[in-house]
Amino acid sequence: MNELLTSIVPSPVRIQRAGDGFPLDQATPLDAPADLTEVAIWLRGSLGPATGCPLPPGSGGIRLRVDPGLPDEGYALGIRPTGVDIHGGSAAGVFYGAQTLRQLLPPATLRRGRLAGGRWTLPGGRIEDAPRFGWRGVMLDVARHFMPVADVLRLIDLLAFHKLNVLHLHLTDDQGWRLEVPGRPRLTSVGAWRPATMVGSRQHERYDARPHGGFYSDDDLREIVAFAAARHITVVPEVDMPGHMQAAIAAYPELGNGFAGPVRSSWGISTHVLNLGPEALDFCLAVLDHLCDLFPGELIGIGGDECPAEEWRDSPIAQARIRSEGLVGPERLQAWFTARLAEHLAARGRRLFGWDEILAGGAPPGAVIAAWRGVGPAAHAARAGHAVVSCPDTSVYLDYRQSDDPAEPTPVGTLLTLADVHAFDPVPPGLTPEQAGRILGGQANLWTEHMESARRVDYQAFPRLCAFAETVWGPAERDFAAFSTRLATHLTRLDALGVNYRPLSGPRPWDARPDAPGHPRTVKDRLAELREMTADLDQAPA
Numbered sequence: 001m002n003e004l005l006t007s008i009v010p011s012p013v014r015i016q017r018a019g020d021g022f023p024l025d026q027a028t029p030l031d032a033p034a035d036l037t038e039v040a041i042w043l044r045g046s047l048g049p050a051t052g053c054p055l056p057p058g059s060g061g062i063r064l065r066v067d068p069g070l071p072d073e074g075y076a077l078g079i080r081p082t083g084v085d086i087h088g089g090s091a092a093g094v095f096y097g098a099q100t101l102r103q104l105l106p107p108a109t110l111r112r113g114r115l116a117g118g119r120w121t122l123p124g125g126r127i128e129d130a131p132r133f134g135w136r137g138v139m140l141d142v143a144r145h146f147m148p149v150a151d152v153l154r155l156i157d158l159l160a161f162h163k164l165n166v167l168h169l170h171l172t173d174d175q176g177w178r179l180e181v182p183g184r185p186r187l188t189s190v191g192a193w194r195p196a197t198m199v200g201s202r203q204h205e206r207y208d209a210r211p212h213g214g215f216y217s218d219d220d221l222r223e224i225v226a227f228a229a230a231r232h233i234t235v236v237p238e239v240d241m242p243g244h245m246q247a248a249i250a251a252y253p254e255l256g257n258g259f260a261g262p263v264r265s266s267w268g269i270s271t272h273v274l275n276l277g278p279e280a281l282d283f284c285l286a287v288l289d290h291l292c293d294l295f296p297g298e299l300i301g302i303g304g305d306e307c308p309a310e311e312w313r314d315s316p317i318a319q320a321r322i323r324s325e326g327l328v329g330p331e332r333l334q335a336w337f338t339a340r341l342a343e344h345l346a347a348r349g350r351r352l353f354g355w356d357e358i359l360a361g362g363a364p365p366g367a368v369i370a371a372w373r374g375v376g377p378a379a380h381a382a383r384a385g386h387a388v389v390s391c392p393d394t395s396v397y398l399d400y401r402q403s404d405d406p407a408e409p410t411p412v413g414t415l416l417t418l419a420d421v422h423a424f425d426p427v428p429p430g431l432t433p434e435q436a437g438r439i440l441g442g443q444a445n446l447w448t449e450h451m452e453s454a455r456r457v458d459y460q461a462f463p464r465l466c467a468f469a470e471t472v473w474g475p476a477e478r479d480f481a482a483f484s485t486r487l488a489t490h491l492t493r494l495d496a497l498g499v500n501y502r503p504l505s506g507p508r509p510w511d512a513r514p515d516a517p518g519h520p521r522t523v524k525d526r527l528a529e530l531r532e533m534t535a536d537l538d539q540a541p542a
C-alpha cells in the first residue's frame, strides 16, 4: 500500500487501496456547494501556496459534498483517476476528509511556499472515518505566559491538522489577566502585568528580573474564535474564579479580603481569593456576560480549581455572605457561588464548565466537569450525572516531563511518555454504559508555567499531542507499535509545518534549561497526593 495511505495520524477507521491515483495539478478544479464555501476557502488557502494549484471552481476534480447519511463529523474520501470525492456527515466531516487529503500528499505540500512546480499524485483508494468522541480538546494556559495571537492561530491550525475540535483557553490566573472587561480598565492596565517571573519549579525560588505581560483585545478574541470556527474548533473560554484570582485582586483590591499587592510572580496557588460579597459577585457576573458576548459556544468556563478557603475565615465580607446565605462554613461558600454562576449562565442559554473541585458540595445540575485530579473525579462526576471531559494529569498533562533524560527542560510532574499518552482512555474503568455515555471525550492540558514561548509549547505538545489525537479520535483498541511506524512519516509532516517537536531520540543540548530546574515526581507519590486531594469527593453527592 502507498506509504502515505498507511501513515495517517490520527489513524482512520477504514482504509482500502484501489486502483490508480488522481493527479493533482494547476488545472484541477474544486467543486463545492454554497454551504461548504468556508471549507473550500480553507482548502485553497492550505494547498495553494506549496503546490501552486489554485483549485478553480469547476467539476471533474475534487468534489466536496455533505451526505447526511454519514456520521456527523465523519467522512468518506474516495480517490480515483477520474476525481476525488470528499463526503462528510456535516461541513466538519468534509473538513476532516480534506485534512486527511493533505496527509496523502507529500509533506512538502504542507509548507507555506513552493519548493518545485509540478504534479502530485493522490493514491487511489477509499477511506471511511469518524471520531469516537465529540470533545477532542486542548487547554492552553495563556495566563502564566501570554501567547501572542499569531502563535495561538498557528496552534489552532496544528490542532485542526490532528482533527481536534475544542480549544479551552485559560484566560486568567494569579499570574496574569488576559482579556478586557468593559468598565474595568485596571484588569488589563494592572492585572495583565507582573514585575518578574519565577524560573523553574517553586522549590528553587529563582526569579528573573523581567516584567512579563500582555492581553487580548476584544477583536483579538473575536479573531481567534472566527479562525478556530473556520477549522471546526470551538473555543471554550475560562476565567478562573473564585480562586486563582490574585491578578484581578491586584487590579481591584476591593474584590479581595484585604490583599494589596502585585500580580503574582511565583507559581503555585495564591491564598488571595475573591471575597464573594455583592461587589465581587456582580464583577463575576459581568465577566461572564462579556464572555457570552465574545464566545458563541454553549460552554463558559468558570475554573473553580484550587480555591483555598483560609482568607474567608477572617474576612468580614465573606463571613457576612456565609451568614446571610446560612452556609455551614467557609467550605460551602464556593459551592453557593458556583450555583449562582450556573444560574446566570443558564439565563443566557449557556452552560457552566468547571474543574472537578466544583464537585465538592455538589456541582450545579447541567455543569460539565473537566476531571483532572487523576482518574477518580471523572468516574465520580459521571456517576453524579454530569457530562465529563477527561483530562487526568497522570495521562494528559503535557507540562509533565517526557523522559528522565537530564537534558529534559524543567522536568515537573510524573513521567509521561509518548506511549503513556497513547495508552490514555477517556472513559475511566468501572462505569455502567449509561455513565460511560456521559464522557464527552478527552482533553490534553498545556499549563505554561515552564513554557515561556510558542517554541517551548511545541516542544511539550509534540509529538505527544499526535498520540493524544488517536485516543480521542480513534477506537479504544490501539497499537503503539503501529502508531510509532506511522509517526515516523508524520514527523516529516511536522517538519514541513515547522513544529519544534521533541525528537524521539531525546532533547537536543539546547533544549535543556539548567537555569530553570524542575521538580520531578514519582507516580506513587503523585497518586498518594491525589488520593488526599480528592478525599472530599467521597463525602460529595454522587
Ligand code: TNX
Pocket: 305, 306, 355, 372, 397, 399, 413, 447, 448, 449
Ligand atoms: C494544577 S489543573 C493546576 C494548574 C497548574 C497545573 C500544573 C488545575 C485545574 N490546576 O493551576 O498550572 O496543576 O500542572
